[in-house]
Amino acid sequence: MITPTMTRRRLVGSLGLAGGGLLLTGCDRVAATPAFRGFVEGSERLTMDFTRLVSARDALAREFTAADLSPVFRGNGVTNPTATDYQAMVANGFADYRLRVDGLVRRPLSMSLPQLQAMPRRSQITRHDCVEGWSAIGQWTGVPLRLLLNQAGLLPQARYIVFHCADDYGPGKYYESVDLIDAHHPQTILAWALNGRALPVTNGAPLRLRVERQLGYKQAKYVMRVEAVNSLAHIGGGKGGYWEDSGDYAWYAGI
Amino acid sequence: MTGAEKPWSAPDAELANADEPTAAGMGDLADALTPPSPMASKPHRIYRHRVSTRLWHWTNAIALIVMLMSGLMIFNAHPRLYWGEYGANMDTPWLWIGPTPEGGGHLLLGRSIDIPTTGVLGRSTNPNGSINTHAFPHWATIPSGYSLAGARRWHLSFAWIFVLATIGYALVSLVNGHVRRDLLPKRHELAPRHLWKDVVDHLKLRFHGDEPGQYNILQKLTYGLVLFVLLPLVILTGMTMSPAFDAAFPWLLDLFGGRQSARSIHFVCAAGFAAFIVVHLLLVVLAGPINEIRSMITGWLHVREVKGHGAEGPGAGPRAREEQTA
Missing domain, CATH: 3.90.420.10 (Oxidoreductase, molybdopterin-binding domain)
Structure with missing residues (x-):
């Protein structure tokens, strides 16, 4: 039996949630791809090289x-x-x-x-x-x-x-x-x-x-x-x- | 730079020099804004956003949202803020978000202000029904499940996109005159009467005033605050949290009064960006979302579709027009 509880507000609400959920799982999925991994590791390398570049080797x-x-x-x-x-x-x-x-x-x-x-x-x-x-x-x-x-x-x-x-x-x-x-x-x-x-x-x-x-x-x-x-x-x-x-x-x- | 690249030059409406309103310019502008007669019903378009602005806008929109949401996850790892050089669990925070012993969630400001936030901050429900006692709920963070390492990867890699795009945009905007011509308020715009008029116009949901091609003064002040205050602050306080940058640039610590102060300011800036995004999106919706979003994609704003622009209102443009026609 179907209860008619889907009001417009609930529909909009659940669409919003679904959209948000899609975005979030989207981010979590992106994070798992090799391309993202490469991007992240590249930027880590960049961060290290950059901090080393702008620092004196013995900067205290x-x-x-x-x-x-x-x-x-x-x-x-x-x-x-x-x-x-x-x-x-x-x-x-x-x-x-x-x-x-x-x-x-x-x-x-x-x-x-x-x-x-x-x-x-x-x-x-x-x-x-x-x-x-x-x-x-x-x-x-x-x-x-x-x-x-x-x-x-x-x-x-x-x-x-x-x-x-x-x-x-x-x-x-x-x-x-x-x-x-x-x-x-x-x-x-x-x-x-x-x-x-x-x-x-x-x-x-x-x-x-x-x-x-x-x-x-x-x-x-x-x-x-x-x-x-x-x-x-x-x-x-x-x-x-x-x-x-x-x-x-x-x-x-x-x- | 070609003519088409120049913002707000409007081949259709001949609005090329509307940014320095002269009597003649104002007349052209008013022509563009008057309710079209049957003879002149073809829609006017103004070239409003250069390609550099549009490119930066969308790059930045993505980078900023990723950085805000991953930043909230990083905050979850230690949901307390302090002033000064140091600050840890035994020290006194000025802000703390967490669960209450009674089964709720709250935000504590100083020693006396206790704001109940059950369901959102300090205690919320995960998609699988489990209870989340971290400061920010799963829907506000990247990654959605608790991961400091994951959030740091997002935050610190997008920081490069954010910083490099911002530096590029800043350089281009300085060179092509965007800052001087479009962003810096003109003297007359800062007159209290003009400011007040713009506030009233905003309250009446009239956003484009007399000059749909230009930022109104509240826009200029807001963008000025974001571009020239929030952006440098958030980048420099972010760097101050890095022990490596602190060794390279010890003046950062003096500038902000210590690493924990910098962390607090970083968070306050983030709140400022979040508030900016909310107001920005609200105004886009109120000003006509399709036209506004299209203008940030194609660069062209359709003037006839601008809701509540000066054509129907008592703005200076139409008034000038009325004076001329009277």
């Missing part, structure tokens, strides 16, 4: 003063890795922690936390920008990555630096990568302190990456291993980072 992210610090520095993502080997390290104050530096290097390194802390340090009060939109200002102290890479001796075929982390996300561990421009940037440090105190577990203890010209998901926490590679294709899902592989985020996170 703004550094703030102690008066500008966020009252609370938000921890995000995994804030307490559950892996038993990580928890064991936490239990004895990271006395057994060793940072491995390997891959395409002449002299692979294995560094304890005191050894890292004995290296030349850099302190910087910088703004952390999450891809979601929020920002927090904190003071980071750590060893400049380029000093570690120099000590290990990068081989000429090295193109990217990969950071292997202890935080577990489903099947794999978190990882991230940067190219050599960001790896050698003066503000790129492996930080062991936040706001003048030992780096809290929430924020990536004992060691986290700071790449100050990129967004939060590049700032790998719980860094266990630094690997120099020639290509990102054979690491994880091949896109250069956990969120790049699993969430389709862009590898270049300068914007």
Whole structure:
């Protein structure tokens, strides 16, 4: 039985909804086409090349003063890795922690936390920008990555630096990568302190990456291993980072 | 530039120089506008939009809508706005959109203004019937389902189209005189009496006043606000949110008072664009949608079909005509 409930207003309303729905599914469908994919990836490449073109290679992210610090520095993502080997390290104050530096290097390194802390340090009060939109200002102290890479001796075929982390996300561990421009940037440090105190577990203890010209998901926490590679294709899902592989985020996170 | 490329030159009606109304020009204009006698019933057309304007209009229409809708999805990832350099969950936002504990949705402005928005903002229903507690509902966002990464891909790739098309349009408009001749208000148009008359004309749904080939003063002021204030602001605040651009151009942070201030201004600009689009579409409909849309496709506006133009009204053109004929 048909009930005559289709008034003109309802008809117009449902036509509008259908039109809107068509437009929306249209956008979602367009997003899935190879052409759109190519357009998007091309524009990402353009964004990276353009920001690099207009920036000095060593242009610094703004550094703030102690008066500008966020009252609370938000921890995000995994804030307490559950892996038993990580928890064991936490239990004895990271006395057994060793940072491995390997891959395409002449002299692979294995560094304890005191050894890292004995290296030349850099302190910087910088703004952390999450891809979601929020920002927090904190003071980071750590060893400049380029000093570690120099000590290990990068081989000429090295193109990217990969950071292997202890935080577990489903099947794999978190990882991230940067190219050599960001790896050698003066503000790129492996930080062991936040706001003048030992780096809290929430924020990536004992060691986290700071790449100050990129967004939060590049700032790998719980860094266990630094690997120099020639290509990102054979690491994880091949896109250069956990969120790049699993969430389709862009590898270049300068914007 | 050929004669045909010049806007508002009207081969049919000989309106070529109507933008600087002289007594003679006004007479021609009035001829074009008077209710046609049986002898002169052939429709008049004026060339109103150059190809550069039309091309930019449609490119921009698509880019702007994609950027607005994908921007709303990006906002959904952190539906709070702050002033200053930093701002995160523990800090105090000046605007927050979200679900209420009581099962509704609301928009909070500052500490005291609480606007219920259940069904639209903060709590809405997805097409499959599930409840969406993100700030903006599925029909307002690209992609329609929650995806920050997807929205960023749309937003940041269309940003290139938006910026490059805008720069191209700005350069062409400066060179071909569009800005000076068509967009900049003339001194007499800014007189309070003229402004008031245009407001009254708008309220009477008389949009083309005396000179259907030209933007009226409210149009000029609105387009001026959009082109010279909103567009640069939205592009520069967008860049200020990028840590890479901040390192390249640290003055951006000083200009806007920090990244979170820039994010707030970016959102306010987006609201301005949304309001502009709504009013723009409303006026297109009221002014005669077919003629108006056709003029933005072909460039030609049919004067006889312009609803409520000065021919039937007490505008200066017809009055001048009356004076001449009196």
